[in-house]
Amino acid sequence: MWIGISAFAAEAPKPLFPIPSQAQLAWQELEYIAFAHFGVNTFTNREWGNGNEDPAIFNPTEFDAKQWVQVLNDAGMKMLILTAKHHDGFCLWPSQYTDHSVKKSPWRNGKGDMVREVADACREGGLKFGVYLSPWDRNQPSYGNSPVYNQFFRNQLMELLTNYGEITEVWFDGACGEGPNGKRQVYDWDSYYTVVRRLQPQALIFGCGPDIRWVGNESGVARETEWSVQVVTPEIRKRQWGEHQNGFVNGKGADFAHRTAINPKKHEFMWYPAECDVSIRPGWFYHPDQDDKVKSLEHLVDIYFKSVGRNGVLLLNLPPDKRGLIHENDAQRLRELRAFLDETFKTDLALDATATASNGRDNHPYFDPKQAVDSSRHTYWATDDSVTNAVLELHLGDVKQFNCCLLQEPIALGQRVYEYSLQYWVGGWQKFARGTTIGYKRLHRFPDVKAARVRLVISGTRACPAIQNFGLFQMPEF
Structure with a gap:
């Protein structure tokens, strides 16, 4: 964004801190991006797996990453974030640190790498690419042995950030549980951030991280008053992300942000914009009985105006089906939404007024x-x-x-x-x-x-x- 002027002109307004980094600014300008929840849950018809699923069930025989990208491009979306590993621990890439992955599935005869195919298709199609890597891993025996599992998680994170080109967004949620030893896992968030900053310094970290804030609901809706200017709270300093996010779930965090933004004395602020996540269907993973439950055009338009139109970025989930394709009903609804938005914004009646x-x-x-x-x-x-x-x-x-x-x-x-x-x-x-x-x-x-x-x-x-x-x-x- 151009904010300066020549040395011979009047002085531009001084930036009012905090301000976005160049990466945060570029991310905000994406406006409308996609999530793809895909994995063993797609084949078990569940939302959360328990980690003991047989990799042999994963076999999307018609998988076509280029079809995904075509659907996204037709919809006007600018990035795809893939669930490389969900809570069940099943990896969509052949991780060298676990056998619970595509390498033990019949898909591509165990030789496939879905992260590779999706990343390459996005790059070829002009889309940014991001990865979701669940810290909770219900398959990994070391989960709950915090130092050991944290190293395991860093190793997998390094694989994703080293082998698949530029990563624009790294998505961490805060799901956490007990491991086989009966102990609750303690995540070493700062060590994860160090890996991201070292291997993909331009990447932004979402959710349980310092760059992009969860809006506080899974309805895709931001508030009427939505500040990217946020106080650096004790919870943020201590990486107590659950406590911090609860403030945006119950509304107290948003109220606090508004009060402090307009009365900034004695506070330290950070630029922490909101991402609004929602699924086009009731579930995050594909379920056949939801083929007729795709959100209506009116509902999606409302979500768009209440996310992108309220200082947020809209992250819309499009769960691929068992074939490995974005379902026809979802693709059709996305085309309808694109047509409606194009018709709405094609003529600016104030242009050159x-x-x-x-x-x-x-x-x-x-x-x-x-x-x-x-x-x-x-x-x-x-x-x-x-x-x-x-x-x-x-x-x-x-x-x-x-x-x-x-x-x-x-x-x-x-x-x-x-x-x-x-x-x-x-x-x-x-x-x-x-x-x-x-x-x-x-x-x-x-x-x-x-x-x-x-x-x-x-x-x-x-x-x-x-x-x-x-x-x-x-x-x-x-």
Whole structure:
């Protein structure tokens, strides 16, 4: 993202820390990514395996990684995260550290490597690739003998991060249990992070890690107020991820984040954006009796607006079936969603509108209000440092009808706005939407509005406001 200007121009707003790393910024711009839960559970019709499954049951005779990638590309998704190992311990690659893997299955006559095929297909198809590696391993005898198992886990992590090219995201969940010795496993999270940073320094660590935060539910829904600015809590420092995540499950963590972001005294902050995970079906793994339970188009649109449209990244699970293919029903629904989103956002009614503002930074053209309506991610409108309340007004020319608004901040400068409203002129200013945080992207839906003048009224910010995009759209009917 472009946030600077030439030496001969006015000074850009100083970044308001914390700010995203380049890797976090690139991840946020992916917006919409895929999960693939696949393994022995697919063949046992279960969600969680117990670790004693016979690898001989794993035989996806029509497996085609290129079909997966084609479905994702048609859907407009930008990355695929594969469950390389779930809690049952079965590995989709021929790990040298266990026999509980594809090498003991009939698939590819025991010579196959599913992680390899999926990673290569993603790279060929222009998709980023990530791996899910479950710390809980219900098959591994050393689980519960914490030092020994931690070394085993690091060894498997090294295999995945060494042999399959660039890894964009490493997905750790916090599932934990007792091992055969009756002792609860203690994960050495910091040693896992060291492996990731050494072998894939650009990779981001999700969940039980420092880079990407679990949103706190498996419905794919972020909150109306969603901060990427988060306090470094004692739980984070101690790697007590379950306790930290519980705060986002019950809502207390989100409330705390809002209070501290707008009153930042005596707190240390980190950039910790939310990923919103949800499955296209009721289950995370494929179940034949759910073929007619794929989420409706209306439901998926709602999820999109409440994840991507609330400063999050949407991680949508697409469980391959026993054939090793993404099911036709899932693929069809994804195409419908893509068509709906393309139709919604094909025409920005605010593009190149006449824009005015109550303040412009040094009255310089680089920060002119028109920079917020050029649909570019490299430009933005900003105010002087002393200004925290401001109005950005659009003159659309003719009366336009719209029912959707897009707002974006240039988050390379930090997340700033925490209160605003949207208004249109009809003999006076009428409010049609209001919000708190904007962040990377905020989408509003509302009943049809017909107006020639619209304005964004910013009434609360952590520093001088900066708006990268202000767009207006007409959503089609379902």
